[in-house]
Amino acid sequence: xxxxxxxxxxxxxxxxxxxxxxxxxxxxxxxxxxxxxxxxxxxxxxxxxxxxxxxxxxxxxxxxxxxxxxxxxxxxxxxxxxxxxxxxxxxxxxxxxxxxxxxxxxxxxxxxxxxxxxxxxxxxxxxxxxxxxxxxxxxxxxxxxxxxxxxxxxxxxxxxxxxxxxxxxxxxxxxxxxxxxxxxxxxxxxxxxxxxxxxxxxxxxxxxxxxxxxxxxxxxxxxxxxxxxxxxxxxxxxxxxxxxxxxxxxxxxxxxxxxxxxxxxxxxxxxxxxxxxxxxxxxxxxxxxxxxxxxxxxxxxxxxxxxxxxxxxxxxxxxxxxxxxxxxxxxxxxxxxxxxxxxxxxxxxxxxxxxxxxxxxxxxxxxxxxxxxxxxxxxxxxxxxxxxxxxxxxxxxxxxxxxxxxxxxxxxxxxxxxxxxxxxxxxxxxxxxxxxxxxxxxxxxxxxxxxx
Numbered sequence: 541x542x543x544x545x546x547x548x549x550x551x552x553x554x555x556x557x558x559x560x561x562x563x564x565x566x567x568x569x570x571x572x573x574x575x576x577x578x579x580x581x582x583x584x585x586x587x588x589x590x591x592x593x594x595x596x597x598x599x600x601x602x603x604x605x606x607x608x609x610x611x612x613x614x615x616x617x618x619x620x621x622x623x624x625x626x627x628x629x630x631x632x633x634x635x636x637x638x639x640x641x642x643x644x645x646x647x648x649x650x651x652x653x654x655x656x657x658x659x660x661x662x663x664x665x666x667x668x669x670x671x672x673x674x675x676x677x678x679x680x681x682x683x684x685x686x687x688x689x690x691x692x693x694x695x696x697x698x699x700x701x702x703x704x705x706x707x708x709x710x711x712x713x714x715x716x717x718x719x720x721x722x723x724x725x726x727x728x729x730x731x732x733x734x735x736x737x738x739x740x741x742x743x744x745x746x747x748x749x750x751x752x753x754x755x756x757x758x759x760x761x762x763x764x765x766x767x768x769x770x771x772x773x774x775x776x777x778x779x780x781x782x783x784x785x786x787x788x789x790x791x792x793x794x795x796x797x798x799x800x801x802x803x804x805x806x807x808x809x810x811x812x813x814x815x816x817x818x819x820x821x822x823x824x825x826x827x828x829x830x831x832x833x834x835x836x837x838x839x840x841x842x843x844x845x846x847x848x849x850x851x852x853x854x855x856x857x858x859x860x861x862x863x864x865x866x867x868x869x870x871x872x873x874x875x876x877x878x879x880x881x882x883x884x885x886x887x888x889x890x891x892x893x894x895x896x897x898x899x900x901x902x903x904x905x906x907x908x909x910x911x912x913x914x915x916x917x918x919x920x921x922x923x924x925x926x927x928x929x930x931x932x933x934x935x936x937x938x939x940x941x942x943x944x945x946x947x948x949x950x951x952x953x954x955x956x957x958x959x960x961x962x963x964x965x966x967x968x969x970x971x972x973x974x975x976x977x978x979x980x981x982x983x984x985x986x987x988x989x990x991x992x
Contacts, residue, residue: 566596570603577606582614590629597636601644604637608652615659627660647681650674655686668693675709679716684758687713691766703773703782710770711799717759721944722863724756728943729898753943760944776809784814797822801834808878810841829859833868837875856891866896873905882909883984900942900949907934907952910985914959917983922969925961926979929989932956960992 569591576585589607592599611630618626634653641649654670657663671690674681682690694709731741731749741749783800790796797818804815816838823831832855839848852872859865869892877885886909889902896902911931918924932953939949966975973979973991980988 566592566599570596570599573603573606573610577610582610585610586614586626586629589633593629593633593636598640601637601641604633604641604649607633608656611656612659630656630660645681647674647678650677651682651686654689655683658685658689664693668697675712679712680720682716684762687717687762688765692769695769699773703778704786706770706773707782707799707803710766711803713766714763717763721756721759724752724759725898725942725944727752728756729941732941753946757943757946760942761947763944764947774803774807776804776807776812779804779807779809780812780814783818787814787818791821792825794822794826797825805837810837816841829855830864830868830871832858833871833875836872840875840879852888862895866892866899866902869895870899870902870905873902877905877909882913885909898941900938900945903934903938903941904945904949904952907931907938907949907956910934910981911952911956911959913983913985917981917985919982920970922961922965922971923982925959925965926989926991927981927985928956928959929961929992930981930985930987932960933989966991 569588573585573588573592576582576588589603589610592603593607596603611626611633614626615623615630634649634656637649650670651674654667654674657667657670668690671682671686671693674686675690691709691713695706698705727748731745731752734741734745779800783804786796790800801815801818801822804810804812804818809815819831819834819838823835832851836848836851836855839845839851856865856868856872859868869888873885873888873892876882876888886906889905889909892899892902908931910927914924914927914931917927935949935953935956939946939953942949961969966973969991971979975991977991978988979991980986
């Protein structure tokens, strides 16, 4: 009996020692994995990742965080047999991640796996299903390339029989991107304000400003790509019958009404009676400053300008959230601009900037308004072309405060610079002005700029 007890204890002790040893080995291999990646010793890192997946797959979710970055890096230069081996390891890693850590950042996990499958020419249906899974969990987790790939796939699969799904996907995607952009723009605004106050940014702040600027710019470009893709199907000819058909089932759905109204407004479908009906319904189910702005827009369409302005001002004064107030003011500015009341449009755009200084679209609205007025704001060619100087400055400012519209703003600025007074015009101007002198632009603009 005593011998059996000693044997049992010895066995248990051996198992305990082996378990502790295995845990120690796992911790060692995991730490070596991190060190290898940091020092770019990728051959050793791959071996430590393989060991971790085979022996310690549930040690920590960070195995997959580091492993994903490692495989993405190694794949860039891998060829032949090595590439085949890395692809197999990547598939194994993601499958184990879903097995052991299905609830740790699942949207990013599915998006990352889809990205991996795209890079390795995996099955298209599997790629789509993982992007779809990520999108349904949290669309903000999809990267720039992932968004474009997924949206293109949605359009191709549904353009013949399910336009509403395409519109819904577009709306959710743009809303998610705008949410991410807003976060980046707050960082940009905060750090730019420090620079403008004469403070020197430390290296981490400079890096943060650079990354936030680049990310918001990239997301802004994605929205432009999505707009181009949806342009051919997002017309009044398609939208009006679609929304008429779906209206009764969605008339109390604030989100559906918001998206339908915004799309019809953006595509200039506001003359159709359906638009007025949607706005009236929105006002009924969601009384709010934004609803009042839309209703005031309807009054403008009916020619009741004084009453419309009354509603605009009331709506703006009721809004307490500065971000929403700025966007509502910009919406008012756009309504006036569409109706050709440019001076009022600029006035409201400037009010929007005063409330929300990083509202880049307000700056570009002013820039385009000034450029459009060039022929009517000056007696001769020199004075008229000086209008493009102020237009360029607003376009550049818009791109600076809001990098998400950086490409659009830069294109505007470039075209306005090309139309500014030539050296010959500056030299021969009748006012006797020289380069660097101040000049006040005539008519309703009434802003002072320097002669180029």
